[in-house]
Amino acid sequence: xxxxxxxxxxxxxxxxxxxxxxxxxxxxxxxxxxxxxxxxxxxxxxxxxxxxxxxxxxxxxxxxxxxxxxxxxxxxxxxxxxxxxxxxxxxxxxxxxxxxxxxxxxxxxxxxxxxxxxxxxxxxxxxxxxxxxxxxxxxxxxxxxxxxxxxxxxxxxxxxxxxxxxxxxxxxxxxxxxxxxxxxxxxxxxxxxxxxxxxxxxxxxxxxxxxxxxxxxxxxxxxxxxxxxxxxxxxxxxxxxxxxxxxxxxxxxxxxxxxxxxxxxxxxxxxxxxxxxxxxxxxxxxxxxxxxxxxxxxxxxxxxxxxxxxxxxxxxxxxxxxxxxxxxxxxxxxxxxxxxxxxxxxxxxxxxxxxxxxxxxxxxxxxxxxxxxxxxxxxxxxxxxxxxxxxxxxxxxxxxxxxxxxxxxxxxxxxxxxxxxxxxxxxxxxxxxxxxxxxxxxxxxxxxxxxxxxxxxxxxx
Amino acid sequence: xxxxxxxxxxxxxxxxxxxxxxxxxxxxxxxxxxxxxxxxxxxxxxxxxxxxxxxxxxxxxxxxxxxxxxxxxxxxxxxxxxxxxxxxxxxxxxxxxxxxxxxxxxxxxxxxxxxxxxxxx
Numbered sequence: 001x002x003x004x005x006x007x008x009x010x011x012x013x014x015x016x017x018x019x020x021x022x023x024x025x026x027x028x029x030x031x032x033x034x035x036x037x038x039x040x041x042x043x044x045x046x047x048x049x050x051x052x053x054x055x056x057x058x059x060x061x062x063x064x065x066x067x068x069x070x071x072x073x074x075x076x077x078x079x080x081x082x083x084x085x086x087x088x089x090x091x092x093x094x095x096x097x098x099x100x101x102x103x104x105x106x107x108x109x110x111x112x113x114x115x116x117x118x119x120x121x122x123x124x125x126x127x128x129x130x131x132x133x134x135x136x137x138x139x140x141x142x143x144x145x146x147x148x149x150x151x152x153x154x155x156x157x158x159x160x161x162x163x164x165x166x167x168x169x170x171x172x173x174x175x176x177x178x179x180x181x182x183x184x185x186x187x188x189x190x191x192x193x194x195x196x197x198x199x200x201x202x203x204x205x206x207x208x209x210x211x212x213x214x215x216x217x218x219x220x221x222x223x224x225x226x227x228x229x230x231x232x233x234x235x236x237x238x239x240x241x242x243x244x245x246x247x248x249x250x251x252x253x254x255x256x257x258x259x260x261x262x263x264x265x266x267x268x269x270x271x272x273x274x275x276x277x278x279x280x281x282x283x284x285x286x287x288x289x290x291x292x293x294x295x296x297x298x299x300x301x302x303x304x305x306x307x308x309x310x311x312x313x314x315x316x317x318x319x320x321x322x323x324x325x326x327x328x329x330x331x332x333x334x335x336x337x338x339x340x341x342x343x344x345x346x347x348x349x350x351x352x353x354x355x356x357x358x359x360x361x362x363x364x365x366x367x368x369x370x371x372x373x374x375x376x377x378x379x380x381x382x383x384x385x386x387x388x389x390x391x392x393x394x395x396x397x398x399x400x401x402x403x404x405x406x407x408x409x410x411x412x413x414x415x416x417x418x419x420x421x422x423x424x425x426x427x428x429x430x431x432x433x434x435x436x437x438x439x440x441x442x443x444x445x446x447x448x449x450x451x452x453x454x455x456x457x458x459x460x461x
Numbered sequence: 462x463x464x465x466x467x468x469x470x471x472x473x474x475x476x477x478x479x480x481x482x483x484x485x486x487x488x489x490x491x492x493x494x495x496x497x498x499x500x501x502x503x504x505x506x507x508x509x510x511x512x513x514x515x516x517x518x519x520x521x522x523x524x525x526x527x528x529x530x531x532x533x534x535x536x537x538x539x540x541x542x543x544x545x546x547x548x549x550x551x552x553x554x555x556x557x558x559x560x561x562x563x564x565x566x567x568x569x570x571x572x573x574x575x576x577x578x579x580x581x582x
Binding site: 147149195196197198199201203204207 | 462464547548549550551553554555570572
């Protein structure tokens with residue numbers, strides 16, 4: 001079994017008081033047990049799974065046995081009461097299950113063969129006591145889930161499933177995919193982990209920077225998937241951002257616990273970046289669900305608590321040695337966060353930060369943003385000049401890149417050249433596939449009074 | 462774990478190579494082979510003749526069909542393989558990255574069944 005869902009409640013003499021077999025009304029005790037189990041799964045599931053993989057060296061076996069333990073817990077806890085240490089109970093039960101399976105398959109060798117299942121503290125004992133606390137091996141699990149030998153889609157799904165504790169169904173809904181498709185993706189990924197020998201360990205020092213990048217990429221992808229969710233889309237989708245922030249915090253904590261402080265600044269930078277972006281969420285969409293530009297956002301609507309912790313993470317990162325792209329992007333976000341209004345923003349600082357970012361990770365998109373910032377810092381004509389040189393330097397033409405035309409249009413508008421601006425807005429309109437963005441360009445064109453004959457028409461008419 | 466490392470190369474480029482270039486390539490492979498052998502990775506491996514010497518065989522409806530050429534006509538062809546014992550995929554990737562052909566060709570890593578007649582797992 002690979003999909004985690006709390007199993008449906010089997011009719012058992014202990015908990016089912018009704019005589020009808022079809023009676024699936026849950027007893028209050030069962031509902032409580034289910035709630036407690038869901039909490040434990042979300043809180044400790046990843047730690048349990050990681051500890052089991054570490055012990056048995058088999059991802060699939062560990063997951064199967066943990067699923068079995070969840071199913072056993074529902075029954076046992078409802079009939080015999082909650083154990084004092086639910087996570088410990090699950091660990092013992094899953095471990096015994098794994099040893100049973102290995103023994104039956106004749107695969108118990110060496111040291112493991114000597115470990116007998118702990119019969120005295122079987123699944124139906126109230127309070128199994130573990131010989132030692134469950135070790136936190138989640139960092140290894142993160143590196144397994146984000147291994148580059150898996151597709152990025154699989155990395156994302158696996159990370160959410162094992163580290164985020166989301167159900168297969170929840171992940172499928174978040175990515176607007178059929179549950180069966182996502183379940184299949186997870187099965188394939190886990191099979192590849194076992195059969196190709198994807199290791200369960202923290203990579204060697206010389207591989208670490210690259211592999212940590214892959215981990216952070218996955219977390220940031222999850223964040224953006226949720227951040228781009230528009231109103232009307234499922235709540236689970238927006239929750240992805242929260243889950244990504246939680247994962248980012250877990251990564252930071254683990255790096256500290258494992259004494260890998262050298263890699264901490266970028267992990268903190270990523271966390272800061274996500275928190276600072278997320279703090280703007282309440283002001284990001286209007287009543288109609290359309291995107292509100294940073295320029296037009298009501299800053300009093302920003303989440304002050306989230307914003308403050310983002311700034312805090314960034315300060316911690318910058319106090320250390322090792323600047324990187326996530327910290328710079330977070331720093332740009334922080335300049336906006338500290339500004340009272342769009343025009344009050346420290347634009348020269350933003351220009352400098354984009355220059356620094358372009359030096360580390362050169363890209364036309366970064367330079368485009370830099371040109372926009374130059375337009376704000378030194379006037380639209382300067383911004384247009386920066387765009388021109390960007391166009392001249394670009395290895396590939398930016399003519400097919402919508403945001404380029406949108407930026408050009410805005411600079412031309414502000415430079416008082418409405419006809420040229422309108423032409424650029426039309427090109428941007430032609431290239432966008434985003435309805436909200438198209439509505440925005442049409443609104444701008446209407447402001448010029450130049451939009452009457454546009455072939456795309458006015459969707460609001 | 463035992464891994465097969467399949468070496469795919471551009472044959473046209475290999476055929477156009479000068480004597481000096483071939484000698485250099487051979488020297489690189491010898492150095493790689495020695496290093497990996499000493500580290501205990503090498504379990505086997507062969508260099509294959511070019512795909513214009515390949516013959517493909519299939520049996521359909523009891524009839525043996527023989528065709529000239531490799532299974533797939535692509536620019537990159539299987540040029541050789543190694544069998545390497547590695548702790549896990551990370552180590553296998555590191556070993557594969559050192560095969561001289563990784564610089565201009567592609568190395569495909571495939572885990573090998575420990576028991577080829579055992580259950581499919």
